[in-house]
Amino acid sequence: MVNLGRLLSTLATSACVTASYLSTLPPVFQNSSSTWAWVSYSNPSVAVLPEPFNRSSLDAPLEGEISDVSIAKEWSFLNKTNFIAYDERFFQIIGPNTVIEHVEQLAYQTHEAPCYNKKTNQVFFTEWGPPGGVNGTHDWQYLYDVASGNLSKIQTHPPTLNAHGCVVYNDTLYVVTDGSGSKEIGTLVKIDPLTWKKEVILNNYFAQPFLGFNDLDIDSDGNYWLTDSKSAYGRGLIDFYYPTNPTVYFVNATTMRPRPVHITTGNANGVAVALNPHDSTRSRQKHTVYLPDTGVSEFLPVSKKNPFGNRGLFAHDASITGGVLSNPRLLNNPISYFYDGLRASRSGLLFAGAGDGVDVIHPADGLTLGTIRVGGGDNLAVGITFGKHELWIVGRGGLWKVSNIAERLDRDW
Template sequence: MRSFVQPNGVSSPIVEKCGTNSSIVCVNKYAAVLPYPFNRTISVLGKEYDFRNLSVPSAPSFDLLQNATFVVFDRKRGFEALGSKPTFEFMFPLANTVHEAPVYVPEQNLLYFSELPPFPLGSPPSAYLRNFVLDLNQEPPLLANFTPNPPVFAPNGGSYRHGQLLWSSSGAFNASELNGTESRISLNTIDPITHKSTVILNNYFGFFFNNINDLAVHPITGDIFFTDPYYPWSNARTDTAPQIPAASYRFVPETGAVFLIDDTLEEPNGIALSPDGKTLYIAESGALSGTIDSRQPPGTKAYNTTGHRSIYAFDVSHNGTRISNKRSFYLTQDYIPDGLKVSQEGLVLSASGHGLDVFDPSGQLLVRVQTPHSVANCQFTGKDLKTMWLLGNNGISRVRWNVTGQTPK
């Protein structure tokens, strides 16, 4: 179908089927001009924060978004990313809890990931130890439980470094509350063969960290970059209120040194590095935050659509040791930006709401993958690293396309 622009500036149609796959639709001219009246409700009470909730009564073409999987905004580069035969599969229904910390171990062809505490709040601390491993050596893949030794409490962020899994524990309880073993927010290595876990960082000069939410490994130096928002206290995953400001850090495991890289974000969340290690991306999810006052009971506030929910880019120089030139990258259209990845091609991928957004390095949205479940994080897998797994509440899904992950190191 050939689109055209009406005298009032509205593209007709605004949304249309495109490509050879019936699950692909194109949004013409980014729907930059919409006919009145239109309305988009943002809420976390149901699926209201989904892009498909945009109501445009006089533009029936928006109905095509309801059943679409791939939404293309830039046709040339969007179809380059999707390839000739993109596929989406809902693979495993899971509990209505957040699934996070995906780590792909290429030598085993296994994908490890975690399950964070269920909601509503109140589960005993010992219940927060459930993790999974996905065996990709068979089709369909086999999903099984996985427990490191000793267990890692509520892993929130994950990465891969020097043949080992990196998992951040995002909860903290004293020994009497957790089967006699003290658990604190920490960064851990896990041997994928023996499953032995080792704590490599658990404090900042004697202060407890708040979360250690997400991780990224510098592709040249191997330094570990991580974010530290307030969420465990808000979500009752810790018995200790925040002691230091929310911030982001660089950690050198070989020396134990921790460096502050940014403390300007209210709730720093996802974090990722470009393939050359020269650009750092951090997601800010302050639109969803809670109390940090130890005199008040923990609890997450209602979602605030005018709160901070942007992705920022930073320059990385001097062999990864200098972070500068913070700049706005993208204001997330749905809910909050969570897990981030950067492809080998330099595309930025953001888990947000009920979808995965794909941007070019300037912050231009190229494609959105719409899902039947929320998306909190994502991970590339496979020999060619062109398979993407999407993780969130209620399930995980698989996308096969033409976007390539960075080679784990």
């Protein structure tokens, strides 16, 4: 005769590894070809942890320390996942058929500026900074052909030095650069993806050189939003001290006149622009501009990550003509690490490179809905670019493709 009490006790003990801290996945995700986990605060085991436990704000939760052996095993399992949901909405956005592939394994250094060009079906991205290139300077970029799976190195005409951010608009690549000190200062350039001809369209603010551009986005009216950061000087790519604090510039596409719209003593990094869902002909705010501050990264005299540095993600309303930001509010502070590359999807969801993976953030409540992981270890997610139902991630470790995403991601413009 089976001892029912002992059987229940055994089942409870074995279930502890998979169900104590982690919530049970929806049935359709239990048989997914990808590995999923669900961490929900509706689960008392998440809301109240057995003490002692600890985690650095710069490390992913799965890297935390805890005295409870069963929960420690579950955290170890999280490192084997492809997707971690923190909110039920994440399941609907990503869907059960999504897969992530590490399509190009490259050097463990920074990769930036991903651009997916749907017309050519190619992904443009860069290797950025030291130790690569010539003393950290790169005069070439990567081009990944999606159909053939071929990765090649290309040069624009003339060469583009130290590209750091990229957006495709009207089938043209718009790229921001750090420049390289005395040879070339930070610029905004346009690149023809068929001929690779490069044209500089902006390189100064009333004769003041830019610090070194980090990223950009283009709004639905074709205007540019540029983040000018101290990263280039901090990593030795330029040889002059930055002339002002990190700044975000709005550039009118018709006049090409730049205007500072945001200044920080931390660091300007990613930027994403989304249409205001409440916009109307009478509205004074057409776009919402999202800016992560990465003052957490400190450079000279010592390169380090300071957990007391700013790493918040802020939302701002942009005036109907652009150029004036108002109503700044803290939307989100990363669960771990800091937000680097940032993009807004067709529906306004925010996708942010966040170290261990790409966080998906809801623009209304600021909650992190889930994470698309890039495999742990030395891999690190930096930048994102959208296709229709897929996205590409670049970072330390190379290029990843995320396919068969349920929600459509690419914007109307």
